[in-house]
Amino acid sequence: MKKLIKNPSQIVTVDTNGKHCKNGKESSQVNLLTGYSILIEDGLIKDFVKNSSAEKLKVDFIIDAKDKIVLPGLVECHTHTAFAGSRANEFLMRLKGASYEEIAEAGGGIISTVKSVRQSSFEELIAIIKPRIENFISQGITTLEIKSGYGLSYYDEIKLLQVINYFKKSMPIDIVPTFLGAHTFPPEYKNDHQNYIKLITDEMLPFIIKNNLAEFVDAFCEKSAFSANEVDKIFSKAVKLGYKLRLHTEQFNNIGGLDVAIKHNSLSADHLEVISENDIEKFSYSEIVAVLLPGVSFFLGCNYAPARTLIDSGAAVALSTDFNPGSSNISSLHFIMSLAALQMKMSAEEIISAVTINAAKALDLQTKLGSIEIGKQADFAVFDAKEYSEIIYNIGSNLNVMTVKKGEIIFQK
Numbered sequence: 001m002k003k004l005i006k007n008p009s010q011i012v013t014v015d016t017n018g019k020h021c022k023n024g025k026e027s028s029q030v031n032l033l034t035g036y037s038i039l040i041e042d043g044l045i046k047d048f049v050k051n052s053s054a055e056k057l058k059v060d061f062i063i064d065a066k067d068k069i070v071l072p073g074l075v076e077c078h079t080h081t082a083f084a085g086s087r088a089n090e091f092l093m094r095l096k097g098a099s100y101e102e103i104a105e106a107g108g109g110i111i112s113t114v115k116s117v118r119q120s121s122f123e124e125l126i127a128i129i130k131p132r133i134e135n136f137i138s139q140g141i142t143t144l145e146i147k148s149g150y151g152l153s154y155y156d157e158i159k160l161l162q163v164i165n166y167f168k169k170s171m172p173i174d175i176v177p178t179f180l181g182a183h184t185f186p187p188e189y190k191n192d193h194q195n196y197i198k199l200i201t202d203e204m205l206p207f208i209i210k211n212n213l214a215e216f217v218d219a220f221c222e223k224s225a226f227s228a229n230e231v232d233k234i235f236s237k238a239v240k241l242g243y244k245l246r247l248h249t250e251q252f253n254n255i256g257g258l259d260v261a262i263k264h265n266s267l268s269a270d271h272l273e274v275i276s277e278n279d280i281e282k283f284s285y286s287e288i289v290a291v292l293l294p295g296v297s298f299f300l301g302c303n304y305a306p307a308r309t310l311i312d313s314g315a316a317v318a319l320s321t322d323f324n325p326g327s328s329n330i331s332s333l334h335f336i337m338s339l340a341a342l343q344m345k346m347s348a349e350e351i352i353s354a355v356t357i358n359a360a361k362a363l364d365l366q367t368k369l370g371s372i373e374i375g376k377q378a379d380f381a382v383f384d385a386k387e388y389s390e391i392i393y394n395i396g397s398n399l400n401v402m403t404v405k406k407g408e409i410i411f412q413k
């Protein structure tokens, strides 16, 4: 099956010359093609064809992109989309001065969402989560990571992963399930860390990989959650079982998570709002991706991660919403792109690299998608804009008018 994305005003390729990732200065080069159409064959990018010759090409289907700009399908690499309930009450408490950590210590926070998830059936969760995924698709997102982490019992973590896998099979985008059983300690193990860790390492991890429910393991390394030593135990077992890793670290406190992530070849270290200056160079031209989540800083009113210093010292930076009910109830990746520009001083090009190829790298999908290069999946976000800076400049608007996954139109305005 041959298709043509015809006559866009601009193709933002984000090509990498086969490196499939952009470190430091490389991320400010996104490369533009004008006067070309994109030939798709069997869901993959086959070629770039001059518009003059595109007229004569025989294809099965034409996708008209006149006056539109085409970007790689956006990659949303860090979300907690699989939650139930609302924490609007906590939001109001914070407006009155309570901190996120104080609320968590008083039994709210993640645990409050755990209660809602435990009370929700598989079917109820499907009904709540489906429109959230559709919302992501309408933004041009063609690859979406979703973590568990609000079940925190054998039964409820598996239930959440089954829900995520239901969408992996039934939604028209790539969905990447991540096991986050080490999000925090559930109330029944609050004073028995050892046995919760044992439950994760000896029961949950083996079952999940055996049943193909997740190939990624994440954890939250924080004073109020898991110590570096506890994460080390979980990661050691996860690696033995063949999982790939991610880590929430250096969000509120620096307790050594980054070194554990690096020790176990984690694909990414996420958050980094309080990363120490000395640690920044650990990302320089290394394989680990710094996943920055400025929505959290905006939502909680705290420090932004040092995106500029990270990029200037050679890091590969990705951006994501961290969509969750407590610390970033923000589901617009476009808004996050605007925040990254305004609050973290990232350039438009760095931001585009961060939500495409670098986000793909954080999910180990960089050789398949994340840029418009021959041989990659024909995943595109088509924007009604004159140039890509409009996406970032029109804060809070959704300029995406068409989402294409493996050559199929899956959303159209």
Ligand code: NIG
Binding pocket: 080, 109, 110, 113, 220, 248, 251, 296, 322, 324, 325, 326, 327, 328
């Ligand atoms: O990524 N850091 C921990 N987890 C989420 C917040 C989860 C919640 O508050 O529900 C985060 O910020």
Ligand code: FE
Binding pocket: 078, 079, 080, 248, 322, 324
């Ligand atoms: Fe998170």
